[in-house]
Amino acid sequence: MDSLLLIIGLMLAAVLLVGAGDRLQLPWPALMVVLGVVMAFVPGLPDRFELEPDLILPLFLPPLLFAAAQRTSWALFRARWRSIALFAVALVGVTIAVVAGTALALVPGITVTAAIALGAMVAPPDPVAVEAVAARVRIPRRLLAVLQSEGLFNDATALVVFQVAVLTTMQGQTLSVPLLAVRFVLGVVVAIALGVAAAWLARFVMSRITDTAGRTALTLILPFAVYLAADRLGASGVVAVVVAALQLRGYSEADEAAERLTQRSFWDVVELLVTGVAFGLIGLDLRQVIDAAGAGLWRMLGHAVVICMVVVGTRAVWMAGAWRLVQHSPDPSAAPRTGRETVVLTWCGMRGLATLALALSLPPTTADGSPFPARSELIVIACAVLVVTLLVPAFTLPVLVRALGVAEEADAEQAAEAVVARRAQQAALARMVEQQQLGALPDELGAPMRERIGRLQAVLCGEPITTEERERLRTLREGRAMFSAIQADALGAARQEVLRARREPGIDPAAADRVLRRLDLRTVLLD
Known part of the structure; x- marks a missing residue:
């Protein structure tokens, strides 16, 4: 011992x-x-x-x-x-x-x-x-x-x-x-x-x-x-x-x-x-x-x-x-x-x-x-x-x-990192073009998607975003803030209900844990 x-x-x-x-x-x-x-x-x-x-x-x-x-x-x-x-x-x-x-x-x-x-x-x-x-x-x-x-x-x-x-x-x-x-x-x-x-x-x-x-x-x-x-x-x-x-x-x-x-x-x-x-x-x-x-x-x-x-x-x-x-x-x-x-x-x-x-x-x-x-x-x-x-x-x-x-x-030596990041960005753009040609990506979503992928290399290299990009992101976040808050609140209520149900004698704890895990994953993905 x-x-x-x-x-x-x-x-x-x-x-x-x-x-x-x-x-x-x-x-x-x-x-x-x-x-x-x-x-x-x-x-x-x-x-x-x-x-x-x-x-x-x-x-x-x-x-x-x-x-x-x-x-x-x-x-x-x-x-x-x-x-x-x-x-x-x-x-x-x-x-x-x-x-x-x-x-x-x-x-x-x-x-x-x-x-x-x-x-x-x-x-x-x-x-x-x-x-x-x-x-x-x-x-x-x-x-x-x-x-x-x-x-x-x-x-x-x-x-x-x-x-x-x-x-x-x-x-x-x-x-x-x-x-x-x-x-x-x-x-x-x-x-x-x-x-x-x-x-x-x-x-x-x-x-x-x-x-x-x-x-x-x-x-x-x-x-x-x-x-x-x-x-x-x-x-x-x-x-x-x-x-x-x-x-x-x-x-x-x-x-x-x-x-x-x-x-x-x-x-x-x-x-x-x-x-x-x-x-x-x-x-x-x-x-x-x-x-x-x-x-x-x-x-x-x-x-x-x-x-x-x-x-x-x-x-x-x-x-x-x-x-x-x-x-x-x-x-x-x-x-x-x-x-x-x-x-x-x-x-x-x-x-x-x-x-x-x-x-x-x-x-x-x-x-x-x-x-x-x-x-x-x-x-x-x-x-x-x-x-x-x-x-x-x-x-x-x-x-x-x-x-x-x-x-x-x-x-x-950070130039070597930029080379790898550029290759990753080019592969992502090529795959997106393929999806558009196959009809899997609507045209109205093509432009914003290309803009986001165009930013991928800088993100992978750890570069800071510009002031203009920060303002655009802030506007988008404000537009989604209410929806995100409501959805987060709803998911929180769902987790509370699952935890409450788990404590009830007629509920299988393993089943409740599986549902709770999916809710947790959903919350993490949204974050």
């Missing part, structure tokens, strides 16, 4: 912090990190939360990866395969190597494989954190797309290295680099095939489910099923989930507007609650680690500061090299192309839930019953890297972007 109350409390805290973040103009993942750190020192909370380390990754990673992947597309990945290879694979590998070497020099009693596991924990930036922090800031869409694509696939690289390193540590073996490379390639290939097959099967089932709630529920089951199936096959569950999400989103049809709205809202809620619980649990685990560290805590924190600098410095050097590599690239979407973009991409290397989940999943003992090498210090270092790389950019990125003038480039 205590565990259930704790989870409910963490979910409520996450909701409250999202509201506080909106008011304070601060990203909610940063506030959740603060919450997790504070929880480590709050008296009266349970001393430990009983959750098997093997369950951490399957519980937390699949829904968050699925939610993040739905916000991108295959076309974007095809266009950015160079960035994925450069940042999601090569940079992660270099970071793992540098961090592991630093940990071997600093941490007493650590083994090579445990040091590599630490490097894998702190190497991958998190797409959820990047989305929450960088999306609030007016940076060029090119940079945000690079960060998102990096965040979705770098987890696969880090997770494969982490799992192999932990397994060899548990068994007391020596890490084989060729075996690791072969396992990575085979795992990715099998995961891609599994993700595509799972998405096709899910779409086949969804086509036979007419209820929107049922179809949405299937998308909740899908990432867990795909992740577990990939794990059983020895493949990358991260890649399988991302591929399934991309493929399923690619099947979306034009007339599924209501379903897309429902699923987007649903996954926003899932992402929020799962992240809140995860950050709260790391606070509890951090308290256990602090208690176990005892007098050695300050030494651990000193090592953590050094590794934080190594992580940030490695990313800075890599981004500077990438700038030299792509600044003359013919690909207009390549980044970073300037020194200012290099600074922004370096600053946005935010660690998040992947680091948390990997830290929590470290087993307490090895196969022979001995303690996992330097486990407490590994968790302290991982938490320190997360706090530094997430909190510092979250609170300073807006100032940095304004100081560098990067927001000016973001304004220029």
Whole structure:
């Protein structure tokens, strides 16, 4: 019961912090990190939360990866395969190597494989954190797309290295680099095939489910099923989930507007609650680690500061090299192309839930019953890297972007939005002309309809309406005000009568609820 109350409390805290973040103009993942750190020192909370380390990754990673992947597309990945290879694979590998070497020099009693596991924990930036922090800031869409694509696939690289390193540590073996490379390639290939097959099967089932709630529920089951199936096959569950999400989103049809709205809202809620619980649990685990560290805590924190600098410095050097590599690239979407973009991409290397989940999943003992090498210090270092790389950019990125003038480039990129809006307007006008030619649209309605469609591009681009248009709209609204007021009043009376009838003993509540729902939908559509 205590565990259930704790989870409910963490979910409520996450909701409250999202509201506080909106008011304070601060990203909610940063506030959740603060919450997790504070929880480590709050008296009266349970001393430990009983959750098997093997369950951490399957519980937390699949829904968050699925939610993040739905916000991108295959076309974007095809266009950015160079960035994925450069940042999601090569940079992660270099970071793992540098961090592991630093940990071997600093941490007493650590083994090579445990040091590599630490490097894998702190190497991958998190797409959820990047989305929450960088999306609030007016940076060029090119940079945000690079960060998102990096965040979705770098987890696969880090997770494969982490799992192999932990397994060899548990068994007391020596890490084989060729075996690791072969396992990575085979795992990715099998995961891609599994993700595509799972998405096709899910779409086949969804086509036979007419209820929107049922179809949405299937998308909740899908990432867990795909992740577990990939794990059983020895493949990358991260890649399988991302591929399934991309493929399923690619099947979306034009007339599924209501379903897309429902699923987007649903996954926003899932992402929020799962992240809140995860950050709260790391606070509890951090308290256990602090208690176990005892007098050695300050030494651990000193090592953590050094590794934080190594992580940030490695990313800075890599981004500077990438700038030299792509600044003359013919690909207009390549980044970073300037020194200012290099600074922004370096600053946005935010660690998040992947680091948390990997830290929590470290087993307490090895196969022979001995303690996992330097486990407490590994968790302290991982938490320190997360706090530094997430909190510092979250609170300073807006100032940095304004100081560098990067927001000016973001304004220029709005032309791409205008192109899409123009295509939408032209498609709407062409369909209206077809309707007129078929006689489905009376001529007397053609002119006002064309006028409204002519305004569509500006509306889709978010442009303000002109004074003349505002006056015309005001006149129309005044003419409809009385009719709307009467109709709204009538619908209000209808809802009251339905609610009154629902309370009567001879009325079926389910039937009343169905009528009430239709009345609510009618009212929303009129609004």
